[in-house]
Structures are given as C-alpha cells and as structure tokens.
Amino acid sequence: MFALVQVEDFDQGELYVKLKQSAEEKACGNTGAIVTFTGLVRDFNSAGDIDGIELEHYPGMTEKALMLLVEQAIEHFSLNSAGALHRVGRIYNNEQIVWVGAAAPHRQAAFDAASYLMDMLKQSVPLWKKEFKGDRSEWVAAKASDDKAALKWMHKK
Amino acid sequence: MHITLKTFAQTREITGEDNITLNLSDNSTIKTVLSQLKTRSDQWALALEGSVLTARNQELCDTETVLSDGDELALFPPVTGG
Numbered sequence: 336m337f338a339l340v341q342v343e344d345f346d347q348g349e350l351y352v353k354l355k356q357s358a359e360e361k362a363c364g365n366t367g368a369i370v371t372f373t374g375l376v377r378d379f380n381s382a383g384d385i386d387g388i389e390l391e392h393y394p395g396m397t398e399k400a401l402m403l404l405v406e407q408a409i410e411h412f413s414l415n416s417a418g419a420l421h422r423v424g425r426i427y428n429n430e431q432i433v434w435v436g437a438a439a440p441h442r443q444a445a446f447d448a449a450s451y452l453m454d455m456l457k458q459s460v461p462l463w464k465k466e467f468k469g470d471r472s473e474w475v476a477a478k479a480s481d482d483k484a485a486l487k488w489m490h491k492k
Numbered sequence: 493m494h495i496t497l498k499t500f501a502q503t504r505e506i507t508g509e510d511n512i513t514l515n516l517s518d519n520s521t522i523k524t525v526l527s528q529l530k531t532r533s534d535q536w537a538l539a540l541e542g543s544v545l546t547a548r549n550q551e552l553c554d555t556e557t558v559l560s561d562g563d564e565l566a567l568f569p570p571v572t573g574g
Contacts, residue, residue, distance in 0.1 A: 393498070396547060396566070399551075421574075433574055453574055456573055457571065457573060457574040461547070462571055462574075463500060463569065463572050474501060477572055
C-alpha cells in the first residue's frame with residue numbers, strides 16, 4: 336500500500352505497477368481485479384472559465400490522513416492492496432490531480448473501494464482547492480453532495 | 493502551558509496568522525481556545541463564524557478535546573481535495 340503527496344505530475348502506468356506488485360507481495364496469485372481512478376482539472380466552474388487550481392495542504396497531516404484512508408479501505412473491503420496519490424501546488428486545466436487504486440480478489444470490492452477512497456478523501460484529508468484565472472483566485476466551497484457521498488459509506492459500514 | 497496553533501486556507505488568509513504560540517491554562521479544551529480567539533481580533537471573529545475543523549497533533553478531533561502542553565492545534569475550513 337502507499338499514499339503519496341507531491342507537486343510533480345504522475346504516471347498512471349507506474350502507479351498501476353506499484354499497486355500490482357504490492358498486491359502480489361501480500362497475496363500472490365489471489366488478485367483478480369484492479370480498479371484505478373484518475374481525477375483531472377476541469378477548465379470551468381459554476382462562474383465560468385478558469386485557468387487551473389492551486390492546492391494547499393497541511394504538510395505532515397495530509398500524508399498521514401491519506402495513508403490512514405488507504406489502510407481503512409484495505410480493511411473495509413478486504414483488499415490485497417490499495418494506493419493513493421494527490422498532487423499539491425499549482426495545477427493547470429486538464430492536468431492530473433489525484434489517483435487512487437484498489438486491488439482485490441474480485442471486481443466488486445475493487446470498484447467499491449476506489450469509490451470509497453475518493454468519497455472519503457473529500458472529507459478527511461486536509462487539502463484545499465483555490466481556483467484561479469489570471470491574477471484572480473477564489474477558494475472552492477465544500478459541497479453538500481460530497482458530504483452525502485461520504486455518509487453513504489458510513490451507513491453501509 | 494504552551495501550544496502551537498496553525499491555520500490553513502481561508503482561516504489562514506482571513507486571520508493573517510499561520511503559526512503562533514498560545515499560552516493557555518492547564519487542561520484547556522479546544523472550545524475554550526476558540527472562544528478566546530474570537531476576541532483576539534475582528535479577523536479571528538470573522539474566520540471562526542463559519543464551519544471550522546480542528547486537528548490536535550495532526551489528527552482530526554472535536555472541540556471537547558483537552559489540550560496538553562506542547563500540542564499542535566490546527567484550524568481550517570472543510571476540506572476540498574479530490
């Protein structure tokens with residue numbers, strides 16, 4: 336398992352291999368499904384076009400909270416492994432911002448765990464988005480729909 | 493006792509203070525600290541009007557949490573990663 340917070344862009348292929356190797360180390364031959372998700376920066380918000388986003392984090396806590404989330408996903412969905420990577424700093428439109436992956440014996444657990452990782456990440460990992468256009472910028476408000484998505488998992492488990 | 497207070501995102505921008513040391517009575521709760529901060533300046537009063545999350549020693553916690561000497565307390569708005 337792994338949890339990474341970094342400024343640099345990432346290679347999905349490398350992360351997939353890292354996750355697959357980690358699952359093989361834990362349960363050789365017993366991984367039947369790997370689901371991965373990659374989030375990108377859209378070029379608009381409710382008010383119009385943007386140039387990108389700036390992501391602030393809490394050095395130390397962000398890494399720990401992301402790792403804790405990965406551990407929880409492994410436990411809740413009996414995964415062989417899981418991983419997450421979140422970028423911070425300035426990220427422009429259409430660039431990759433976040434990646435999560437789950438490796439399980441069967442596909443349903445892997446799909447569910449990938450959703451869980453994203454839903455809970457939006458609740459418990461200290462990261463804050465600011466959208467910018469030119470020299471103007473504005474903080475993104477937390478969404479009620481994100482709260483609902485996370486609550487869904489709390490009721491299930 | 494002394495604790496370190498850190499702020500992030502809007503809380504940092506509004507208050508203009510991102511890392512300060514506070515001198516508190518022993519066994520103070522986070523709720524007590526928040527009440528004191530509201531009177532520290534108009535900016536602090538404004539920053540604490542909305543929803544603010546609290547973390548003690550880099551773990552999310554509630555405002556009834558009792559602080560200890562040397563703790564790191566962080567205040568920040570609801571998170572918006574992903």
